[in-house]
Amino acid sequence: MGWNGLLAVLIALNQWMQPNLSIESRGEVVKDRISMTDYAYPLPVGPLVNEERLAKLMDQVAAKVEREPENATLDGAGRIVPENPGLKLERNAFKRLFYGYMLEGEPLRLEVPLRRIYPRVDSEVLSNIKVRQIGQYATYYNSRNRNRSSNIALAANAINNQVVFPGERFSFNGTVGMRTKEKGYLRAPVIVRGEMYEDIGGGICQISSTLFNAVDRAGLTIVERFSHSRRVHYVPAGRDATVSWYGPDFVFENRYDQPILIRSYAGGGTVSISIYSSELLELQPREVPGASRELPEEVKMDERSVIVE
Numbered sequence: 001m002g003w004n005g006l007l008a009v010l011i012a013l014n015q016w017m018q019p020n021l022s023i024e025s026r027g028e029v030v031k032d033r034i035s036m037t038d039y040a041y042p043l044p045v046g047p048l049v050n051e052e053r054l055a056k057l058m059d060q061v062a063a064k065v066e067r068e069p070e071n072a073t074l075d076g077a078g079r080i081v082p083e084n085p086g087l088k089l090e091r092n093a094f095k096r097l098f099y100g101y102m103l104e105g106e107p108l109r110l111e112v113p114l115r116r117i118y119p120r121v122d123s124e125v126l127s128n129i130k131v132r133q134i135g136q137y138a139t140y141y142n143s144r145n146r147n148r149s150s151n152i153a154l155a156a157n158a159i160n161n162q163v164v165f166p167g168e169r170f171s172f173n174g175t176v177g178m179r180t181k182e183k184g185y186l187r188a189p190v191i192v193r194g195e196m197y198e199d200i201g202g203g204i205c206q207i208s209s210t211l212f213n214a215v216d217r218a219g220l221t222i223v224e225r226f227s228h229s230r231r232v233h234y235v236p237a238g239r240d241a242t243v244s245w246y247g248p249d250f251v252f253e254n255r256y257d258q259p260i261l262i263r264s265y266a267g268g269g270t271v272s273i274s275i276y277s278s279e280l281l282e283l284q285p286r287e288v289p290g291a292s293r294e295l296p297e298e299v300k301m302d303e304r305s306v307i308v309e
Helices: 003-017 051-065 091-104 123-129 146-159 172-176 205-217
Strands: 021-025 028-034 086-089 109-111 114-117 132-140 169-171 187-192 195-200 221-224 251-253 260-267 270-277 298-301 304-307
Touching: 021 051, 028 051, 051 086, 051 091, 091 109, 123 260, 132 205, 146 172, 146 187, 146 205, 146 260, 146 270, 169 172, 172 205, 205 221, 205 260, 205 270
Parallel strands: 021 109
Antiparallel strands: 021 028, 086 114, 132 270, 169 251, 187 195, 221 251, 260 270, 298 304
């Protein structure tokens, strides 16, 4: 009998003699009653462990124990909220421990091996780049239109506290993501090929346009920017940046040698976006005209009173 056959026999004997395996993480049971018979190939010969089933087990364990790292952020008062490291399953170490159980019947309690994942933005980075405002822009909207106001606030929150490192590009669509009902976006006016319609997420172009003017004032490099097919009210002519999940995006690049921080707020009829960075940054600002405070007249769409996008 070869080594494979002998080891297969040992596994078969252990299946009758050894109790089930319990997988735990930091004092909590992740998965218990793991039986050898579920992860061994049938006798007489063959690979000792069913790798496909083991891979699925590791996926199940990872889904329960892994967590994404959380960047340090600023709260509404400008105070630093510390970062939180993430956790990642060490699959090779897990596999070694699992093989030990399959071949030797030990350990009976498997502590999930985890690796810390540190966030890109920690408190030290944030404390260095929150001190100096290098660009700012404000636009205005009619807060009586609740759907549009809600969409604007959601998009403003999505880009708030974003940090762009030197040489990196910021994508509005990539950061805000798809605008869906599940995320809370509502139907509001949008412009499509010069015509006005209602769609999920209407109004967020005011956030992308305000951001465009703020980063332009800060001297950052505009990589991708498109204007609407008709005039919009909230920025001067030619100073808008239309976005669509399946269409145009607004993208800029940080050409400085210091990270930059985006602070974004929308409420009470005002969108305010500021760009911050380090005192060490050699600023090269641009002149950008300010936005008008005059609000547009309301118009009828689908027999409901709304504000033109």
